[in-house]
Amino acid sequence: MDKGLDSSGLPLEESIGAAIREVRQRHELTLAQVSEQTGISRGMLSKIETGQTSAGLDSLARIARALGVSMSMLFSKYDAAGSSAQHVKKGQGMETVRRGTKNGHTYHLLAYDQGPVKRFEPFLITMDDDSQRYPTFHHPGTEFIYMLEGKIEYRSGDRVYLLEPGDSLTFQGSVPHGPERLVKCPIRFLSVIVYPTPSE
Incomplete structure (x- = not known):
């Protein structure tokens, strides 16, 4: 993964990890709960959250889905605002x-x-x-x-x-x-x- 910096000067891995940790803690979820839902070990999740390792796109997709955010949310410091409307079809939440x-x-x-x-x-x-x-x-x-x-x-x-x-x-x-x-x-x-x- 590219070692770019976000708007606050953090490396990309640390920025994504901080975003994951913030969402997880907001919902009062443990690493164990997210691990069970994603199939990613607690140790690996901890390293991802602290920016000690880069997560592959498949892992990021599983984490984002478990936490109820899109992958672009994890890159939000790099992205501009998304579209103004969101259409979720029946059964697609x-x-x-x-x-x-x-x-x-x-x-x-x-x-x-x-x-x-x-x-x-x-x-x-x-x-x-x-x-x-x-x-x-x-x-x-x-x-x-x-x-x-x-x-x-x-x-x-x-x-x-x-x-x-x-x-x-x-x-x-x-x-x-x-x-x-x-x-x-x-x-x-x-x-x-x-x-x-x-x-x-």
């Missing part, structure tokens, strides 16, 4: 790894590559197994949920809401939240996280 993946959630990211500062993340989430206890989530910004199929009891703070098709729920992401009980499976809902705008 990127399946990504998130903290709930190991507990039976399937996450399809419906938009990605939004520039160097991510403004929002829209997911189509599918849940069809209530055999495990589900984790509690918290993150910056505001989350909006819209139910498409099934029934779920969903906790936000100290309240539990029964969500059925057509229902919506909006709450602050910093408040602990997550599924309390899957009432009727399969369950599908849209989850849109809107992140706060960084202060100028």
